Amino acid sequence: MKLIQNYIDGRFVSGRQEFADVNPADGTVIAQVTEADAAQVDESVQAARRALRGEWGRFGVRERSARLHRVADAIEKRFDCFVHAEVADSGKPVSLASKLDVPRAAANFRVFADLVKMSGLESFQTETPDGANALNYAVRKPLGVVGVITPWNLPLLLLTWKVAPALACGNVVVVKPSEETPATATLLAEAIEDAGIPNGVYNVVHGFGPGSAGECLTQHPDVDAITFTGESRTGAAIMKSVAPTVKPVSFELGGKNAAIVFADCNFDEAVNGLAEAVFLNTGQVCLCAERIYVERKLFGAFVEALKQKAESLHAGWPNDEKTDLGPLISAQHRDKVLSYYRLAEEEGARVVTGGGVPRFGDNRDHGFYVEPTIYTGLPESARCVKEEIFGPVCHVAPFDAEEEAVALANDTKYGLAASIWTSDMKRGHRVAQQMKVGITWVNCWFLRDLRTPFGGAGLSGIGREGGMHSLNFYSELNNICVRL
Numbered sequence: 001m002k003l004i005q006n007y008i009d010g011r012f013v014s015g016r017q018e019f020a021d022v023n024p025a026d027g028t029v030i031a032q033v034t035e036a037d038a039a040q041v042d043e044s045v046q047a048a049r050r051a052l053r054g055e056w057g058r059f060g061v062r063e064r065s066a067r068l069h070r071v072a073d074a075i076e077k078r079f080d081c082f083v084h085a086e087v088a089d090s091g092k093p094v095s096l097a098s099k100l101d102v103p104r105a106a107a108n109f110r111v112f113a114d115l116v117k118m119s120g121l122e123s124f125q126t127e128t129p130d131g132a133n134a135l136n137y138a139v140r141k142p143l144g145v146v147g148v149i150t151p152w153n154l155p156l157l158l159l160t161w162k163v164a165p166a167l168a169c170g171n172v173v174v175v176k177p178s179e180e181t182p183a184t185a186t187l188l189a190e191a192i193e194d195a196g197i198p199n200g201v202y203n204v205v206h207g208f209g210p211g212s213a214g215e216c217l218t219q220h221p222d223v224d225a226i227t228f229t230g231e232s233r234t235g236a237a238i239m240k241s242v243a244p245t246v247k248p249v250s251f252e253l254g255g256k257n258a259a260i261v262f263a264d265c266n267f268d269e270a271v272n273g274l275a276e277a278v279f280l281n282t283g284q285v286c287l288c289a290e291r292i293y294v295e296r297k298l299f300g301a302f303v304e305a306l307k308q309k310a311e312s313l314h315a316g317w318p319n320d321e322k323t324d325l326g327p328l329i330s331a332q333h334r335d336k337v338l339s340y341y342r343l344a345e346e347e348g349a350r351v352v353t354g355g356g357v358p359r360f361g362d363n364r365d366h367g368f369y370v371e372p373t374i375y376t377g378l379p380e381s382a383r384c385v386k387e388e389i390f391g392p393v394c395h396v397a398p399f400d401a402e403e404e405a406v407a408l409a410n411d412t413k414y415g416l417a418a419s420i421w422t423s424d425m426k427r428g429h430r431v432a433q434q435m436k437v438g439i440t441w442v443n444c445w446f447l448r449d450l451r452t453p454f455g456g457a458g459l460s461g462i463g464r465e466g467g468m469h470s471l472n473f474y475s476e477l478n479n480i481c482v483r484l
């Protein structure tokens, strides 16, 4: 059986405890994973700190940038290995891993490698009280040891989204990937080695959250900052855990994202776009739309067209190029999604399509598949309309007036993303500006430019990453005031 080990100070190391890595498509165990104990987390933090004082700490921006491009080269060289590891761990379709996850991992390194070289900082000429002048300028320093804690839905994409800017700014990292998807963070260690990045700069500790590697990292006094993507509830637990050592945090958390479809939209574009927004990665993308509000005169036609799309999706083996829809990540997550499927009916939903578990007659019946599902008819107060489900499911409701749609979309404690579908660009801008979210798409969804601010309002996060926002989070700015 394959063993996925921790990676500390440039070496793959085992430990006392192991846990199983399960393939969500058929429930088989594909690897054993070493769980890091408190001592190994400490070892990785100390190795990182030594690396900060070593060669890496003396690299200039040009050298760091060049090494990050080499990491991207090394990912591209191992493209198929990364794709297969991600597919086996997460059950996502191979077409998705090869179009989205792995190319984005390389792009994350390239974008921040370039950006850090181009970026400058503000300076001010300041008049002093005695009529002389002072010059204020800031310099960028690393924060130090950054703890990176990531989820299972886009494992490599989300990990590199944080590791790349952290390294670009000269930090060292200890990453704790999700226990469900440990493989690609471990493979990345090989790419990091290939790129000539010194030992101790990138460390991987495997394990769980509470009472395990995740919590050890957030509590560690020598970890200088925590960057986390995952559930809002976990974000709250991490905030408590870092409070005694006052670590800065960057949080990208959950969502209950709305889409607003106006009757003047391009119908096919809206249906196709929202079918992606609901079902991509089996609905396991934080940006997925789980609430769709459709102008009443289009409502019936829209629901029917989305139903056709849902029913045309091919739920298959993840490695089959024709597969659109893989399994959910785990038995536990499937139980959660199915509990919402039951709840929706109890709350009075009309099931437009789905609501159950598909039967294949082969080993996929031991996997964690659910049917793509559309509901209508729920009151806005229903838990299924308020709570993040994180599966291939949405609720569609009609609206009559623009102000009503805006109010419905904003009636949530989350605030990650929204999408608006209209041919009237004045309306598109007007409505977009009223969305209480971090990201609004007009006539598109999940169209990314990595230089833009990315993050959420309310329960959806703290801070923004992307472009300069990432560089600013992963830097300590030292303002220098020189009396002239």
Ligand code: NAD
Binding pocket: 149, 150, 151, 152, 153, 154, 158, 176, 177, 178, 179, 207, 208, 209, 210, 214, 215, 218, 229, 230, 231, 232, 234, 235, 237, 238, 251, 252, 253, 254, 255, 285, 286, 388, 390, 416, 456, 460, 461
């Ligand atoms: P999760 O919060 O359960 O786990 C995320 C990571 O945190 C895992 O590595 C886990 O081991 C670790 N963890 C759990 N408890 C911890 C603790 N007490 N201390 C330290 N670490 C701990 O999230 P998940 O189920 O893996 O991912 C799905 C969630 O992530 C959804 O809510 C989704 O919306 C959210 N998400 C948000 C974004 C975003 O950019 N806003 C992106 C992807 C996923």
Ligand code: 6OH
Binding pocket: 153, 154, 158, 161, 284, 285, 286, 287, 448, 454
């Ligand atoms: C959440 O599941 C998706 C997050 C996406 C990003 O962080 C990104 O940079 O595209």
